[in-house]
Amino acid sequence: MTNVSAPIKTHSVDVKLSNLLKIFPTHDGSEDFYAVNEIELDIKAGELVTLLGPSGCGKTTTLRMLAGFELPTSGSIHIGADNVTNVPPNKRNVAMVFQSYALFPHLSVFENIAYGLKINNVPKGEVIDRTFKVISLMHLEEFKDRLPSQLSGGQQQRVALARAIVTEPRVLLFDEPLSNLDAKLREYMRDELRKIQQRLGITSLYVTHDQTEAMAISDKVVIMNHGKIQQADNPIDIYTRPNNHFVAGFMGKANFLHGVVKDVKDKKAIINILGQTISVSVNDKVKLSENGPVDCVTRPEFWELSEEGKFNGEITRVIYLGNHVEYEVALGDETITMMDFEHYKHGIKQEGERIKLHLKEECVSLLPPRKEYVKEGLV
Numbered sequence: 001m002t003n004v005s006a007p008i009k010t011h012s013v014d015v016k017l018s019n020l021l022k023i024f025p026t027h028d029g030s031e032d033f034y035a036v037n038e039i040e041l042d043i044k045a046g047e048l049v050t051l052l053g054p055s056g057c058g059k060t061t062t063l064r065m066l067a068g069f070e071l072p073t074s075g076s077i078h079i080g081a082d083n084v085t086n087v088p089p090n091k092r093n094v095a096m097v098f099q100s101y102a103l104f105p106h107l108s109v110f111e112n113i114a115y116g117l118k119i120n121n122v123p124k125g126e127v128i129d130r131t132f133k134v135i136s137l138m139h140l141e142e143f144k145d146r147l148p149s150q151l152s153g154g155q156q157q158r159v160a161l162a163r164a165i166v167t168e169p170r171v172l173l174f175d176e177p178l179s180n181l182d183a184k185l186r187e188y189m190r191d192e193l194r195k196i197q198q199r200l201g202i203t204s205l206y207v208t209h210d211q212t213e214a215m216a217i218s219d220k221v222v223i224m225n226h227g228k229i230q231q232a233d234n235p236i237d238i239y240t241r242p243n244n245h246f247v248a249g250f251m252g253k254a255n256f257l258h259g260v261v262k263d264v265k266d267k268k269a270i271i272n273i274l275g276q277t278i279s280v281s282v283n284d285k286v287k288l289s290e291n292g293p294v295d296c297v298t299r300p301e302f303w304e305l306s307e308e309g310k311f312n313g314e315i316t317r318v319i320y321l322g323n324h325v326e327y328e329v330a331l332g333d334e335t336i337t338m339m340d341f342e343h344y345k346h347g348i349k350q351e352g353e354r355i356k357l358h359l360k361e362e363c364v365s366l367l368p369p370r371k372e373y374v375k376e377g378l379v
């Protein structure tokens with residue numbers, strides 16, 4: 001008899017990418033293209049790590065190297081204690097979930113899920129047992145006899161995930177798995193996927209374009225640009241303590257305001273911005289010198305409309321977004337974007353209105369001024 005209550009076996013292993021480089025030759029042979037440029041990445045056993053960055057930054061190439069579909073130019077890949085750098089994909093014991101689902105159209109849900117076990121010559125009784133366990137885990141019982149064409153996009157993606165899990169892989173790889181789903185289903189599937197991943201404790205690497213998705217599901221977010229890792233941190237630190245302007249600007253909206261350091265004492269810096277003085281916590285991302293320049297990262301939600309606010313501005317644009325209103329505000333020579341979540345209390349402001357703003361100074365983070373960064377080639 002099928003025992004669907006016994007747990008699905010999982011392996012929890014660390015993954016280590018060391019000095020990983022991938023150079024593609026260009027079509028005209030003129031210059032080599034560094035798609036992934038000497039990256040270092042540790043994924044701890046059971047963690048879900050997301051690669052996030054603009055199109056062409058090297059996310060998929062990194063994922064494909066871990067899967068074994070692409071050989072690195074140099075560097076190494078370890079899964080657990082095994083150096084798998086030159087091991088073929090089918091010997092790595094990793095499974096991948098694709099954006100396109102990649103289900104066999106002529107096989108039923110059950111057969112699709114069982115397929116990977118059958119081709120690995122798993123005994124018939126065990127194939128049935130393991131397939132039913134995963135069908136139960138993924139709540140696919142009522143669909144087990146249907147063809148993929150008789151399922152919605154979300155249901156097909158659940159089958160694709162079931163098919164990956166059933167092989168009991170050491171690592172799960174996700175290549176933008178939710179991109180074909182509409183916004184609501186995408187959110188639902190994102191939460192389901194994270195729950196299953198945590199429940200099974202499978203070490204996972206996940207590629208996405210979507211900042212919110214990355215924050216919602218990840219233990220660690222890795223921001224890439226031009227083949228290099230810009231920052232690898234937990235979602236809170238990525239958002240609140242960005243390493244550079246690129247990370248700050250990629251992870252949500254950021255207003256960069258030029259400031260001058262007036263004083264540094266007890267981990268607090270007094271900074272002049274926009275003709276006013278603010279007090280900000282010092283971080284290790286920037287060396288501060290008295291009267292030296294610094295950039296202040298202020299997120300739109302750090303600004304509040306307040307009669308007691310010390311910043312005077314004029315509204316130059318109003319965008320109503322339901323649960324909040326986004327305003328563009330001219331503050332002297334600078335323009336910032338701010339969000340107002342309390343418009344239902346005090347009404348919506350109009351373009352041209354003069355306002356006073358309060359800045360939540362304790363939230364502001366500091367970066368070296370952008371020019372130095374550009375010179376150092378960091379952005």
Ligand SMILES: Nc1ncnc2c1ncn2[C@@H]1O[C@H](COP(=O)(O)OP(=O)(O)OP(=O)(O)O)[C@@H](O)[C@H]1O
Pocket residue numbers: 024025033035053054055056057058059060061062209
């Ligand atoms: N086989 C290949 N030959 C030549 N160049 C390639 C090859 N595969 C990828 N590239 C290039 O390497 C760079 C990184 O590609 P990759 O697919 O890793 O980016 P990505 O961050 O996943 O982008 P996207 O979000 O658009 O999928 C791109 O500029 C791409 O054109």
